[in-house]
Amino acid sequence: MHVSNLKLYRHPISGHSHRAELMLSILGLDYELINVDLKNGEHKKPQFRKLNMLGQVPVLVDGDTVIADSSAILVYLAKTYDKTGAWLPDAAVELAEIQRFLSIASHQMVKGLVTARAIKLLGKDLDYTAAINESISLLNLLDEYLNGREWMVGEQHTIADIALYTYTKLAPEAGVKMDIYSNIRHWLGNVESINGFISMNAKK
């Protein structure tokens, strides 16, 4: 292991941070985790806002390059460090399908599973019923979609799988039982069998 230039600003409870770490780990990269003190508002202070104007984790710093947003980090890492090209294929249709799942990760998943988990875990004052309905609706669709599929897009893993993995895995923390979603559970297992997979907060 050489001294790493890759620093991931994150928080241990943040599923968005885990997405980024998962990709770093799977690509076999050496990286340093830097905890951002969300509880004391460190992410809203000017120093952190220089890294991300939105004041959110995760942010990846790679030498002089700063990338905010978990989906953007997945794109950056795949494009820079995946020599196989498998994680972010170049073909138009596959690229568009991946984008579609990145949009779902930023929209329906945030509205549903991310919000429901934040209410349960952090006591956020938001509409839990609405968040659960959105979660169930998305999980129903994904389970049907994954029928007969091993991966979200095409015949092999892509960044779409990484983008959707964490909050789906964390659904029980959001108060959602996953028993009935057998296709989703099979797919979660596929992601977990990828070489280099790392669970949330497994790294010391």
Add this chain to the structure above:
Amino acid sequence: MHVSNLKLYRHPISGHSHRAELMLSILGLDYELINVDLKNGEHKKPQFRKLNMLGQVPVLVDGDTVIADSSAILVYLAKTYDKTGAWLPDAAVELAEIQRFLSIASHQMVKGLVTARAIKLLGKDLDYTAAINESISLLNLLDEYLNGREWMVGEQHTIADIALYTYTKLAPEAGVKMDIYSNIRHWLGNVESINGFISMNAKK
């Protein structure tokens, strides 16, 4: 003009649909607009769900290829029909920065400007104050970000500009005054000066 294979399923009031149409028009493509009767729930019926399991416009059909999600359509069109490569560059950092703005278009913009407009225009039973706060917060950030910039990413237009254009332009319909956002207004003008630009519902 040849007979078009490109069909855009859309709704005249949908800013997400306009994003897709804007890209079609700017790339000089011949396309057919097909209105989906959202008012009568056509988008939630099985026939439409075959095109998009989420039951949302826009959907692009290009021969045998079906692409749902406005960001995914931008990616598909740029990758397939933009021979210059300018709209979706191949470099990792630019691609990641574009992704970041696509994420903003799917998350903060939906939570803010899209929702506020839906409340105003369609009377949706959602929290207007929350949507306006989110809108103002994003517009403040974007206006600061655009200080000294002509485009969202790098030195020329990309799909990031197209993804953010429509709902920013429609902010007054959401109840937001744009007077103070001089950098944003300058950028809106830049997008409108692109060859092939088409306003919402300009096509007969």
